[in-house]
Amino acid sequence: METAIEAYNDDEMVTPETQPIKRRKKKSMVWEHFTIETVSPGCRRACCKGCKQSFAYSTGSKVAGTSHLKRHIAKGTCPALLHPLENNQLTPYTPKSDTPRRRYRTSSTPYISFNQDQCRHEIAKMIIMHDYPLHMVEHPGFISFVQSLQPHFERVSFNTVQGDCVATYLAEKQTVSKYLEGIPGRLGLTLDFWTSKQTLAYVFITAHFIDSNWKLQKKLLNVVMEPYPDSVSALSLAVASCIADWNLDGKLFSVTFNHPVSNDAVENLRPLLCVKNPNILDGQLLIGNCVARTFSSLAKDVLDKGKEVIKKIRDSVKYVKTSESHEEKFLELKQHLQVPTESGLFLDDQTQWNTTYLMLVSASELKEVFSCLDTADPDYKQALSAEDWRQAETLCSFLKPLYEAVSALQSTANPTAVTFFHEIWKTQSDLSRAIVGEDPYIGGMAKTMKEKIDKYWRDCSLVLAMAVIMDPRFKMKLVEFSFSKIFGEDAGKNIKTVDDGIHELFNEYVALPLPLTPAYAEGGSNPKPDRLLDFDMYIMETTGQNLKSELDQYLDETLMPRVQEFDVLDWWKQNKLKYPTLSKMARDILSIPVSAAAFGNVFEGEPREMDEYKTSLRPETVEALICAKDWLQSSDVKTEQ
Numbered sequence: 001m002e003t004a005i006e007a008y009n010d011d012e013m014v015t016p017e018t019q020p021i022k023r024r025k026k027k028s029m030v031w032e033h034f035t036i037e038t039v040s041p042g043c044r045r046a047c048c049k050g051c052k053q054s055f056a057y058s059t060g061s062k063v064a065g066t067s068h069l070k071r072h073i074a075k076g077t078c079p080a081l082l083h084p085l086e087n088n089q090l091t092p093y094t095p096k097s098d099t100p101r102r103r104y105r106t107s108s109t110p111y112i113s114f115n116q117d118q119c120r121h122e123i124a125k126m127i128i129m130h131d132y133p134l135h136m137v138e139h140p141g142f143i144s145f146v147q148s149l150q151p152h153f154e155r156v157s158f159n160t161v162q163g164d165c166v167a168t169y170l171a172e173k174q175t176v177s178k179y180l181e182g183i184p185g186r187l188g189l190t191l192d193f194w195t196s197k198q199t200l201a202y203v204f205i206t207a208h209f210i211d212s213n214w215k216l217q218k219k220l221l222n223v224v225m226e227p228y229p230d231s232v233s234a235l236s237l238a239v240a241s242c243i244a245d246w247n248l249d250g251k252l253f254s255v256t257f258n259h260p261v262s263n264d265a266v267e268n269l270r271p272l273l274c275v276k277n278p279n280i281l282d283g284q285l286l287i288g289n290c291v292a293r294t295f296s297s298l299a300k301d302v303l304d305k306g307k308e309v310i311k312k313i314r315d316s317v318k319y320v321k322t323s324e325s326h327e328e329k330f331l332e333l334k335q336h337l338q339v340p341t342e343s344g345l346f347l348d349d350q351t352q353w354n355t356t357y358l359m360l361v362s363a364s365e366l367k368e369v370f371s372c373l374d375t376a377d378p379d380y381k382q383a384l385s386a387e388d389w390r391q392a393e394t395l396c397s398f399l400k401p402l403y404e405a406v407s408a409l410q411s412t413a414n415p416t417a418v419t420f421f422h423e424i425w426k427t428q429s430d431l432s433r434a435i436v437g438e439d440p441y442i443g444g445m446a447k448t449m450k451e452k453i454d455k456y457w458r459d460c461s462l463v464l465a466m467a468v469i470m471d472p473r474f475k476m477k478l479v480e481f482s483f484s485k486i487f488g489e490d491a492g493k494n495i496k497t498v499d500d501g502i503h504e505l506f507n508e509y510v511a512l513p514l515p516l517t518p519a520y521a522e523g524g525s526n527p528k529p530d531r532l533l534d535f536d537m538y539i540m541e542t543t544g545q546n547l548k549s550e551l552d553q554y555l556d557e558t559l560m561p562r563v564q565e566f567d568v569l570d571w572w573k574q575n576k577l578k579y580p581t582l583s584k585m586a587r588d589i590l591s592i593p594v595s596a597a598a599f600g601n602v603f604e605g606e607p608r609e610m611d612e613y614k615t616s617l618r619p620e621t622v623e624a625l626i627c628a629k630d631w632l633q634s635s636d637v638k639t640e641q
Helices: 006-009 065-076 116-130 134-138 140-149 156-179 234-246 262-274 290-306 307-321 324-337 353-365 365-376 388-412 417-435 442-469 474-508 533-542 550-556 568-574 580-590 619-640
Strands: 035-039 043-048 052-058 187-194 203-210 216-226 252-257
Touching: 006 035, 006 388, 006 580, 035 052, 052 065, 116 134, 116 156, 116 442, 116 619, 134 156, 156 216, 187 234, 187 324, 203 234, 216 290, 216 417, 234 252, 234 262, 234 533, 252 262, 262 388, 290 353, 290 388, 290 442, 290 550, 290 568, 307 324, 307 353, 307 388, 353 365, 353 388, 388 417, 388 442, 417 580, 442 580, 474 580, 550 580, 568 580
Parallel strands: 187 252
Antiparallel strands: 035 043, 043 052, 187 203, 203 216
């Protein structure tokens, strides 16, 4: 008997029936498990080395294939391979990964060629989208996983993937830059300060604007590392860098920041609004603290005032929630007392003041159960008195309007300044009444809060009032009504300040060049030639003075019905031809952001802190990772829509 290797490694084979012929070497792996036996003249069979079974191989000039031999080995049907360790047999046949194999294309699984550059691009996007560390590409586990998917993938280093992430950022930046060039109005910026353990600060600069479809949009533009965050020039340097980076000269309308700054720092920032961006009231449209930070600061005052009773309630909730037996006892008492509430107890996250408020609300609704728990469970030592529960309810009454106002910032539709004009003046009015009340506990708390709301009102009332005027449901009427409640005898003077400011701003917009025809109002083009362009020019020249009365005409018209689902931006979209100048001003005013809190963290009382890993990276890399993530996520949202 000769083996397959002996028979087919020879260059020539001679048989009595044939002349010497060339035969190619057999390369199939099955021949490691089979030999060829000649059983009769012209008939040969393949014999398994493990189980000694024989299989058809050749009869005369007809040669069988090897598929049935592969199945015998690879499918585990060979008895000798079922117990290889006991019989010391060969291992099952497994094709080598580098063996050339024919690929078949089907409609369901099309052939996809391997692309190293595309894989690197996708890894960079993955790191950006999910905040993975750049060093993960050098981790053994990641390398092993990727090579199991694609052995031909070449490893990438930290420096390589860092460059890929920056390249992704630059590509996305070109798209965003082109998009911003087409914005018909101006931009409002928000500055959100993040701290770090290295005493460095990171300024998140976000642009807010209304697009050509009259939808409120926002884009994160820069993350600027500021080595000296307490300097008077920190804010102005960050904004100046953003203006230069994105070519925003003449496009900036307002700035909102959430970091407490000195008056000198504010005055350093103001010239950027009037020098590089004229016609906006000499830089008056600056909002000091964002509304989320202002309301969070008020909430902190409430929590500090009631910290003793809050600790008692927190300990009581902790006693119930940290023991299964205690919680079962509590639920039994609740069921026995038939307390009509579906709310459950939970411990608060003390970095998020809204969770403390919700904990107080749920505990107050179950105060009867806690009172019974005091007598039913001898181990319960956190009993609260009737006065404790009264104070807790007072705290909730102060926190509720703050919670509801800030919750509006987390709604899917971006709120405008109109919403928070109502919230601010009502809060200020309520606090004024609480101060003069008979309860010294409530009066002391209200006095501390009112000082902060008064400062916010002084800084932001002009901007908020202008936004209200641009709402056809309110106009000057709501300003007059609310100011009379707040300022009393001084209301007239403050109303005049707002009226003068809105007219002055409108006159500045009148001085800007206007489009010749309404077709150009949004920066588009008229596809058909208009033979009456000269007539339009004549009308503009002869009725130029009437254009200045657009504002007065708008203010004199009857108020729109105060319906709940009114879309103020859509109203201006429908009336832009009627008010070509005023609609431009309305677009800019209604895009003014009232909050600078980043990433929806509106209930945090303190600035966020950059993690240690990101602070270890170059500032350019940090900006690339954070900004690109924001842009990629917004692209995904648009794709889903």
